[in-house]
Amino acid sequence: MSKITSSTLLKFKQEGKKFTALTAYDASFASAFDSEGIDVLLVGDSMGMVLQGHDDTLPVTVEDIAYHTRCVRRGIERSLLIADMPFMSYATSEQAMTNATVLMQAGANMVKLEGGHWLLETISKLTERGIPVCAHLGLTPQSVHVFGGFKVQGRDSDNAQRILDEAKAIEAAGAQLLVVECIPAPLAKTISEALTIPVIGIGAGADTDGQILVMHDVLGISSGYIPRFSKNYLKQTGEIREAIRAYIDEVAQGIFPGSDHTFN
Numbered sequence: 001m002s003k004i005t006s007s008t009l010l011k012f013k014q015e016g017k018k019f020t021a022l023t024a025y026d027a028s029f030a031s032a033f034d035s036e037g038i039d040v041l042l043v044g045d046s047m048g049m050v051l052q053g054h055d056d057t058l059p060v061t062v063e064d065i066a067y068h069t070r071c072v073r074r075g076i077e078r079s080l081l082i083a084d085m086p087f088m089s090y091a092t093s094e095q096a097m098t099n100a101t102v103l104m105q106a107g108a109n110m111v112k113l114e115g116g117h118w119l120l121e122t123i124s125k126l127t128e129r130g131i132p133v134c135a136h137l138g139l140t141p142q143s144v145h146v147f148g149g150f151k152v153q154g155r156d157s158d159n160a161q162r163i164l165d166e167a168k169a170i171e172a173a174g175a176q177l178l179v180v181e182c183i184p185a186p187l188a189k190t191i192s193e194a195l196t197i198p199v200i201g202i203g204a205g206a207d208t209d210g211q212i213l214v215m216h217d218v219l220g221i222s223s224g225y226i227p228r229f230s231k232n233y234l235k236q237t238g239e240i241r242e243a244i245r246a247y248i249d250e251v252a253q254g255i256f257p258g259s260d261h262t263f264n
């Protein structure tokens with residue numbers, strides 16, 4: 001089976017084929033997700049919460065992400081591997097280049113950064129130097145203390161317009177992928193249709209080009225609160241590989257996310 005690249009995801013978008021992504025943090029889960037057909041694996045800074053037990057993602061370091069990227073890389077045959085850049089590791093474009101290099105050399109195919117207009121120069125610098133970028137808009141968890149909680153973003157028309165403008169600018173700056181998190185479904189649909197690059201949603205409705213979830217939510221072992229938009233697929237299947245196949249099938253058929261997992 002040939003490897004998934006940004007070109008494959010672009011082709012999926014053009015063909016209207018919905019693709020799936022999951023977070024992964026180790027070789028065993030990565031190998032199971034990869035072999036069941038998950039297209040994109042993300043070494044997410046959500047590890048700060050689901051692996052390390054913090055209340056947010058801010059304590060995660062570049063070395064944490066690099067270690068788990070090396071682990072996940074060894075489990076992959078087919079999936080595209082994205083590594084999250086942690087809080088404050090890309091505050092300047094110089095820091096971004098140094099730290100993104102560490103993550104690419106750990107085995108990532110692409111790095112993901114949270115932010116809009118302020119990131120444009122960094123996105124073009126990374127891309128020009130050979131580091132593919134996935135941007136992340138909407139509820140960007142590294143800004144949870146600015147937002148005052150993990151809250152849906154883009155609810156009023158000014159903020160919705162700003163997010164749409166940022167999405168277009170990010171594409172123009174050279175980003176090859178965009179994650180939109182916790183935004184109203186109609187806004188996510190508008191963004192996905194306005195951009196050429198694939199848009200992956202989480203808590204953003206069914207009309208994005210792909211879907212991503214945190215693996216611990218899919219397998220029903222997240223502690224504390226579980227985001228309303230996520231779905232426990234282990235509950236209905238009872239076996240991990242079957243749960244992953246159910247997630248892939250429901251995304252492909254447009255069943256997930258349904259209205260109970262969507263903000264309007």
Ligand SMILES: Nc1nc(=O)c2c([nH]1)NC[C@@H]1CN(c3ccc(C(=O)N[C@@H](CCC(=O)O)C(=O)O)cc3)CN21
Nearest residue numbers: 046049050141150151152182214216217222227228229
């Ligand atoms: N287990 C887990 N799943 C995730 O999806 C996830 C993490 N951890 N950690 C990093 C970020 C944080 N995320 C979160 C966390 C909480 C909500 C949440 O509670 N959202 C409310 C919406 C509140 C509103 O209506 O404004 C919800 O009801 O889902 C959303 C995203 C997404 N990411």
Ligand SMILES: CC(C)C(=O)C(=O)O
Nearest residue numbers: 023044045046084179
């Ligand atoms: C939820 C996804 C998009 C993420 O950024 C993470 O897992 O850190």
Ligand SMILES: [Mg+2]
Nearest residue numbers: 044045046084
């Ligand atoms: Mg993240």
